[in-house]
Every structure is written in C-alpha cells, then in structure tokens.
Amino acid sequence: MTAASKPKTSRPSIRVTRKRIIALLLILLGLFIFIEAGRLDSELITTLTFESTSLGEEPTVGDIPVPTAPYLIVIGLLFIVSGGLNLAEWRELRHRRISLALLAVCGALFIPTVIIAAAAGNETNLTTIIAESLRLATPLAIGAFAGIWCERAGVVNIAIEGMMLFAACFGFTTLFFLRATPLPLETAQLLAVIIAVLAGGLIALLHGWLSITFRTDQIVSGTVINILAVGVTSFVRREYLLSTEAGAAKLGNIAIPILSDLPVIGEAIFTNQPIFFMMFVMLAFTHIVMFYTRWGLRTRAVGEHPHAADTLGVNVNRTRWTNVFISGMIAGLAGAWFSLEATGSFNDGMTRGAGFIALAAMIFGKWTPIGAFGAALLFGFSDSLGIRLQMVGVGFPVQFLQMVPYAVTLVVLAGFIGRASPPKAVGQPYVKE
C-alpha cells in the first residue's frame, strides 16, 4: 500500500521508429559525403555521357559536365537536412509530407550520386550503365517471375537455381549436338531454348511430385533439386561436352522495328538478344495473369487460403501443379540466358547463385512482378557498376562500391516498404480432410 500511494511518473521516452533510424543513417551518410567531398580536388569534373562515340565523332546528345566536389557538397547537405527533418516529429500533416518528400528525393538521388562520386574526374556513360544493368538483370528478373508463379500458389521454390542450371546445361547440349546436323543455326538455337524451357518444366514436375503429391517439405525438395542439378549437369558436361571444342554462337541480336531507330537507346536497349526481350514479355504476362485473370485470382487464393478456395470448388492441388510447372519453364528460360544468350558455352555451376538472388528479388519485390523486376534491376545495376568501376579504376576497393546498392536495398526495404509478407499458405501442403 505504501508503495502504491506514491506512483512514479514514467519518463517521457523518445520512441525509436523505423523512420528515425533511417533519418539517422541519412545524416551519417550525408556527413560522410560532405567530409569526403571536402577532401576532393575542387577542380574535378565528372562528365556524364549518353552515347558511345568513336574518336572525333560529335555526339547528338550533349554531355553533362558535373563539378564533382560542389555536387557532393550539395548532396551531403541535402541528406543532412532531410535526415534532420525526419528525425523530428511533425504535428502538421503538411510538414510531415514535406519531410517525407525530401526523404524520397534523397533516395532517388542516391544512385546517380554513387555513379558521380565513383567516376570523379572521369567520363561515365549513363546509357551503357543502364543497358548493362538491364542485361545483367535478365536472369534475375525472369528467375524472380518463376518464383512468383510458384509461391503465389503456395509452393516454396528454392529450386530456381537448380532449374536454371539444368536448363542451361540441356539447352546448350541440344545446341551442341544440333550443330552437327544441317539445321540452320537459328532453328537449332530456337530448339535449344525450347529444350531448356522444357528441362526447367520437367524438373519442376519433380518438385511438384515431391512437394504436392508426397507432401515432402518444400525446402527439402528444393534443396534436393539444387544438389541434383550440380551433379547431373557436371556429369553431362564431362561426358559429352568436354570431348570437343565446346563453344557455340550466342543468340543473335534482334532489332525492334521503329523503336530501334530511336537515338541513343535504340541501339543500346532496343537492339538486343531475344531472352532480354522475353524478360519484358514475362513481366507483362506475369502481372496480367496474376492480377487480371481468373487463373491469377485462383492462384492467389490457393496460396493464401487453400481451404477457402476448396470450399468454392477450386481444385487446389491441380492449380498448384500447373503453377509449379509454369514456374519451372520460366526458370528454364532464365537458365537458357546463361548458356545460350550470354556465353555460348556451358560451365559447371555457371548460374553462380543467380537463382537465389532471383528469390531475394522476388521477396524484395513483395511477390509482385513489378516489384521483383525493380529489385532485379537494382541487383543488375550493382553488377554493372562493379564491372565499370573495375574498368575505370578507382582508388577505392571496388567490392565496397559494388556492395552499395545491396545496402541501399536493405535500408529501403527496412525503412520504407516494411516487412514483406509472403502468401500465407506458402510451404504448407494442402490436405483435404
């Protein structure tokens, strides 16, 4: 009773919100940029170019010279200010809006800032970076779409990596043997891609068989496929591909009519290889099917609440089987990119974890095709940035700059988008009572 008679008033506490942490990080980053910029030579100029010009040729689109140090100082200040504004708690909606908008501006300016800072004093070609990012994002984006098809129906697919590897291997093997026949190259390549796609689908059937019919844990089933893929493909390579000179022509460029005549991007983007274009087709296809068709509605229902779908007469396991098969074929297409489009050869483990990065892109994109595509682009950008910086040669370990987009992704996700929530029934086999 005595204790009760004099209750202590609790201290007013500053609540640690996600926004505040972001704001704090932003201030630190701004300070870092500010200090680093001060140490730069103020005469340095980064030139942003848009066209790859040969010597003496005048570019049709002008170059943009950016004085590096002043730019970075401005950006640093902007980061500090908007971080500071977001640290405070604004009562008025208008003030809150302004501070949030500033935060968004900082986010948007981040990647150009990385490019400009990294290329301090040099020329850097923006169009090439964008085109290269898109190209390197191709297997990641297509792989992520494969994941969406599967997981939206409630089946975890960590076997994308294995499916890609199988497809890369069998696609290339097909091409390798068809070379000996009198078939024209284009036909052979087309057949090779088709075989790759079917190989992916076939492995997906194994995944479906294990995880839907036998209700094996879907992670285990996926892992089995990934391990199987490494073994089988390296066996095939040793038995059939090593014996002779194992290189083949890559898939040829296609120029999209009209669009390819555009200045600058016509050549860099609209004249490209077929699987690259398929990425956009799959993006549209996946988005439209998932959100505007009967099949998509049923798929999403089955992935979220299979019992509810069942009570309305939707065949849960048939829906899952079909989606898993389609997922495998899409993963097969991504696999074909490695051996048929990018290199024209097959190597052991040549997918190098792209299947897992595709999964990450799918999760970062919150299981939506557009989000996953955006995430894949970010990853593609980080790859292309790494390559460019190695060529330019900066006085800074390249790996760190390469890491930056991934770090940004993490911060952006944690900060703005929040917890990604997977389809609710993902990973659970459906048992009819």
Place this chain on the structure above:
Amino acid sequence: MTTAPPVLEVRGITKRFPGVLANDNINLTLRKGQVLGLLGENGAGKSTLMNLIYGLYKPDEGEIFVGGQPVEISGSKDAIEHGIGMVHQHFQLVDVLTVTENVMLGNESVSGPFLRRDRARREIQELSREYGLDVDPDALISDLPVGIQQRVEIIKALYRHADILILDEPTAVLTPQETRGLFKIMRTLLDKGVSIIFISHKLKEILEICDEVVVLRRGAVAGHADPKESTEQSLASLMVGRDVILEVEKADAQPGDEILNIVNLTVHDDRGLPAVEGVSFSLQRGEILGIAGVQGNGQTELVEALTGMRPVASGRFFIKGQDMTNASPRKVTECGVGHVPEDRQRDGLVASFSVMHNLVLCTYYQDAFSNSIVVDDRAIAENARELVGQYDVRPPIINNIAGELSGGNQQKVIVAREFSRDTELLIASQPTRGLDVGSIEFIHKQIIRMRDEGDGVLLVSSELDEVLSLADRVAVMFEGEIIDILPIEEADRDTVGLRMAGVREAAQGGAA
C-alpha cells in the same frame, strides 16, 4: 408452418472417423422458408453433419435429398450446384483479396481469361440492396470487422444462388448488436424463400429464431423440440442429457486483504495507440471483480499488461504489494498468478504438444518435474493423469495432441493447469467463450471454488450474463477507461448496459 414442403432431407446418415462415431443414423428435414435449429454440445457432431451435407466429407451410410430427389454430393462444387450454401464457423475468406474477389472466386464472371470485376461488383451491390447486406465491394477482407466478414460469407452463398443456407455457429464471434443485425438479415432471407439451418449452442438464440429444433448428442439425434413450447432449461437438459444448473450458485463473498492494486495504468495497443488509459482499481482476496465491456475497449491489453505479455506505457501495478510492472510472464506466474488467456489456441496452449506437456507449461522447470537438465516425463504423466480426471478432460488420454481436442476440453486443460497451481490471484479472460453449456457450468463452478479458497479473481468477459452471475463487483470498461465500479447488488443489466455504451453516471443523473 410445418406443412411447407421439405427442401432438404437427410436420411440415416452415418459417419465414422477412426475410433469415433461422429454421426450415427441421423435424420432431419428442412422445410422451405424455415429455420431449422441444430443444437448440441461441442463435439456432438453438428459440424460433421453440415460438412457432409456441404460435400466436404463423404458419408459412410445414408442419403441426402434435395427438393425430394436423392442427390450425390461428393464435393462442395456439387453442393453449390444443388443450391446449398454454407457459412463456416471459421470464415473461408482470403484476407488479402477484396470482397468482390472473394465473392467471385471459383465462380468468376469473365470475358475470355480476364476477370470482369465490374460485373461481379454490380451483382454484389444488387444482393446487398435486396437482402440488406450492407458491404463495400472494394474493401479488403482484412480491413473488415467480423460482423461484416460474415455478411460477405452470406453474399458468397447468395451469389451462387443458394436457397439452402447453413450457418455454422454464426453468432459465436458476434457482439450482441451484431447478432441482432444477423437475425434481421436472416428474417429477410426467409421472406425471400431461403431456408436456413442454424447451428448454435446458445439456447436463447435458438429459441428466438428457429421454427424447429433438432438436438444432437454424441453423434445421434437426442430429440426434436418446438421452440414455442420449450424453455432454455428443457433444451439444455436435452442437449447435455441431464439436468443442468444454468444459474450459478454461490455464497456471499468474504473479501480479505488486497491482492492486486493498479495505479494509473496506461498500455498501448499494437499500433502504439493508448488502449488502456489511466486505469486504477484494487482487488481483494476472496472476491470476484468482473470487468464488463464490449470487446475491444482495452480489456485484452489490460490483461496482457498484468500478465507480463505487453509492456506498460506508464503507471504501475502491485501484486501482493510487490511492484510487478513490466515483470516477465514467468515472474508474474511465480508470484502466484493464474491466467486463463482470452485466445486459448494462441496464448493458452501449444497446440502440437500433448495434453500432458501442456499441463506443465509453466511448471516444467520446477523440481517436481525436472532435475536441472532433463524433464521427468513420469512425474509429468502422473500429474496429468490426476488433473485430467479431476477436471473432466475428455477423452482422458494424456498423450492426445492438445490441438485435436474440442474447444471445451482445450479450455479444461488450461483451467486444470492454472487452477491446480498454488495461486493467489486468478486472471480469467473470456473463460467460457465458444464453450457449450456443460463446460461453462463446470468452469464457472471452478472459478467460484477458487474464490472460496481465498483467491482474488479478475474476470474479464464480454458476455454480460457471465459477469453478472459470477462477479461480486462489476467494473465497466469503455474506451480504455474503467468508467464505473458497482457492487453486484447495484449492477442490474440496464445500468451496466448503459455504462458499456459509455454513458457515465454524471450524465445519466443530469448533474452535468
């Protein structure tokens, strides 16, 4: 009334599950435009029977007739085709989809492969208007309260042109006001020629809405009753198979010294908004303080804070004079607090554990059940055998998986665990929600016993009848505040009802 033609008949239906005869030679008849009440305790076989009619299970024997014709129902698709719609006890709605998408799922209006949401939306709006089922077709299910979700379920059935509607325990999740709304909707449906099977174990509701009642007991039909000639007492006896005492018998309270003292407590909800604001009260040994209030007025957060499951934002509380503000759940438990949580499946049990292990969830580490490294399963089993008998858990098999017991028996397991410990303060939150008459009677008796043994009891319930029949003092919670505390003699239904609606004494007396 009884001359209306039968629309659905069930003849000689039998369903066996391994070791259980769930439905034993059941016959019933539903007539056009009528409500057939299906009454029975938990586990009496009501839901099984309905799942058979809806095609989710296959009967081992027996036939189903729709409109006089024998029909084969081997899946929900067949049931839907024969005009049978079902609103399941646990709603079958996909949270992340909109109302329209949920309604059209499986029966989509399309042109080619593409969804025609606009067409479905228009149909939903027409149904809404016709049957008084007000709902926004574009709302996400997860944003809707349960009462509205139930309307969506009804619309789902009507959208498929159901003229036989099965409502499986539709009122279990509803507030009294929502229940009244549901009954109004049901009457509209009846006027339009829909026939309804209404499943419940709430006797009052059965008497109010049904034209005929069939009582199930242990899988078989125990009897038919005409609601006009029945009383709650007669239905309850038919349902349980013996005379049931609906009134709680108890002696006057003998309050002792103070056991719980709450001072100016403020607690936030999951969104960080204050759910409990500046609540203060105290509780004596040997009395039951009932907290009445419409669900969602801060009761959940208050109990969670008292049991260490939710941080306190400001203020303090003392158990036996010790400051237990923001103490861990184990510390609260060890201080002599028993807790029957509101959501038994989430907070009360580990559903995948056996009954025997669930019975030692808060004591397994103590000397009686373990040395410092391994638990002593023999002692745990012995403890379980004793409690299962004492608290009438059925079936009394200690190795059963807790999640597979009926709701009433799950609750008995929790009650057995909490009441058998050496407690001094008991916090019971919605202790009889969703339970049948027999289990409610049993649990009420146990709560009174604890009080008479000198425990202070904090009883939180949104069932006003329960609070009024058990409590010695009644506190009413409204929008996070205790707006009044009445001794039981002054707490009549009307006064407490007004307080629950937020009407304070001053305003009522006109003094303000």
